[in-house]
Amino acid sequence: MARTDLMSRAQAGDGDAFRALTEPHRRELQVHCYRMLGSFQDAEDALQDTMLAAWRGLERFDGRASLRTWLYRIATNRCLDTLRSARRRPAKQWDIPGTEPPEPTGLGEIHWLEPYPDALLDGAITVPLGPEARYEQTESISLAFVTALQILPPRQLAVLILRDVLGFHADEVADMLDTTVESVKSALKRARAGMQRRLPVMTAREQPPAGDSPAEDAIVTKFVSAYESADIDALVALLTDDVFMSMPPMPREYRGRDSVARFFEFIFGSVERFELVPTRANGQPAFGVYRPTPTGTHGVGLFTITLTGDRISAMTRFEDTVLSIFGLPRSLVAVPPAGFQSDRS
Incomplete structure (x- = not known):
């Protein structure tokens, strides 16, 4: 079935047509939400919100950007809403009665971090990237990278992922975030500096062996x-x-x-x-x-x-x-x- 016909049917309220259009992007959108939020459960919630918003707003989709770009716009802004609302899981204290572990060397800030199963990465990190991408897809899903992202202010976090991880052009990112290209470039510069402070030794370390080698x-x-x-x-x-x-x-x-x-x-x-x-x-x-x-x-x-x-x-x-x-x-x-x-x- 032609994509234009699917879109016409979906905009007319055909749920099957909507799923046929959006399902190919679902997994990569979940990974995008995970990078932004650092939590598997929060990412799943944001993905559900994204799909609901896309379904309700599909009649206003005018085709000026691709459907994929439009979905990323919705997902990014849903994640920004979550980050700004500060609805994050609180830190948890040691709770095993009668035991007390050794004194830690430090206390972490990113207590909401959750892992992401590799089984769900199939088809999500092999999608074609834009020309602006700077990070390898496997590197950008690592726990160290995702943790470092969580330190960034929300707008910088979104810009760095959209530009350096996914490779969208600056004008596309500006449109997604309802801002200017100059603002995007400024946020990206600060975000890169913040990541460099958090991950200064990533490139200097000896590389790990290949997975399952x-x-x-x-x-x-x-x-x-x-x-x-x-x-x-x-x-x-x-x-x-x-x-x-x-x-x-x-x-x-x-x-x-x-x-x-x-x-x-x-x-x-x-x-x-x-x-x-x-x-x-x-x-x-x-x-x-x-x-x-x-x-x-x-x-x-x-x-x-x-x-x-x-x-x-x-x-x-x-x-x-x-x-x-x-x-x-x-x-x-x-x-x-x-x-x-x-x-x-």
């Missing part, structure tokens, strides 16, 4: 073995000297090998073993973390690791509430212990 698999295998056996020495041997660990929505941060080692000594001190279920988040290896208890093996969180060369340079621990985003269960099927015999045997 034998080199990455070797590091992941060592990490899983060390973590599941609570082997502190083996785990610490995998870390860079300046390794950084965060744990949103708790603001606690640990920087440096010794500091991170003390945290894991605390964690492993009360648990004999964990079980890790591999997945991927933000282009990085990730693991659902499960803890055996008398009532079963229950999910306690999700870990992502950032690799630099053959070492782990960053770790992020998320709460168990994100497991469902990755299709991971809250509990694993219990495996009977050795020597266990059913009454029916």
